[in-house]
Amino acid sequence: MCDEVRSNSEISRRHLLKIAGVAGAGALAGAGIPNTLYADELPPLPSDATPDQALQTLMAGNKRFMAGKVTSPNRTLARLQALGEKQAPYASVLGCADSRVPVEVLFDTGFGDVFVCRAAGNIATPQIIGSLEYGTIVLGSKVLMVLGHVACGAVSATLKGDPVPGQIGSLYPYIYPSIAQARSKDLNTVVAQNVRYQVDLLRNASPVIRDLTREKKLRVVGGVFDFHDGRVTLLDT
Numbered sequence: 001m002c003d004e005v006r007s008n009s010e011i012s013r014r015h016l017l018k019i020a021g022v023a024g025a026g027a028l029a030g031a032g033i034p035n036t037l038y039a040d041e042l043p044p045l046p047s048d049a050t051p052d053q054a055l056q057t058l059m060a061g062n063k064r065f066m067a068g069k070v071t072s073p074n075r076t077l078a079r080l081q082a083l084g085e086k087q088a089p090y091a092s093v094l095g096c097a098d099s100r101v102p103v104e105v106l107f108d109t110g111f112g113d114v115f116v117c118r119a120a121g122n123i124a125t126p127q128i129i130g131s132l133e134y135g136t137i138v139l140g141s142k143v144l145m146v147l148g149h150v151a152c153g154a155v156s157a158t159l160k161g162d163p164v165p166g167q168i169g170s171l172y173p174y175i176y177p178s179i180a181q182a183r184s185k186d187l188n189t190v191v192a193q194n195v196r197y198q199v200d201l202l203r204n205a206s207p208v209i210r211d212l213t214r215e216k217k218l219r220v221v222g223g224v225f226d227f228h229d230g231r232v233t234l235l236d237t
């Protein structure tokens with residue numbers, strides 16, 4: 001273990017996590033997780049956690065990331081092996097494919113925590129909706145977040161409407177309605193409206209997701225990630 005630690009503060013952090021893991025081990029048995037936790041693992045949410053608690057857990061990870069206090073939880077091979085063939089991610093996220101928006105990193109999560117779909121412009125295409133239905137009704141995610149980001153290239157290109165190579169233009173129709181709704185050419189205004197539009201789409205175009213939200217088993221939210229400070233800001237949706 002000494003070889004693994006890098007500083008006194010690191011020793012303390014890992015020790016505390018190990019204690020926390022042991023303390024939470026009892027709750028894990030019912031979740032089918034082996035009664036063994038490693039120092040860099042955090043106990044998963046209990047199966048009866050609410051959608052609000054799932055959202056709080058996700059946002060707490062972003063706060064750690066912003067503060068430079070990441071724990072990089074659940075990233076060991078042991079954690080992966082413990083999941084076996086059963087996964088139960090507490091959150092599903094539809095994010096942009098942009099290389100600056102790695103969902104698992106900015107929410108400080110690891111194996112089995114978040115079911116992530118990414119497409120340029122964080123657009124809810126039929127295939128993406130189908131994937132998110134799988135993440136929610138089958139795998140049991142309790143919160144579904146559409147995550148846009150400042151200075152999104154896909155939204156910017158749609159705003160400009162310039163000729164683009166290949167099939168890049170196939171993204172545009174999914175973003176056009178947001179431009180009309182935003183009544184603005186300001187990029188970040190349209191980014192936020194695009195998040196709201198995709199949230200509406202998921203809530204209304206998918207009976208599966210609509211029913212889960214009506215039954216209070218799922219909460220659908222929208223957020224925007226800012227490169228400047230690493231913050232995810234929840235939108236009023």
Ligand SMILES: [Zn+2]
Nearest residue numbers: 096098152153
């Ligand atoms: Zn983007």
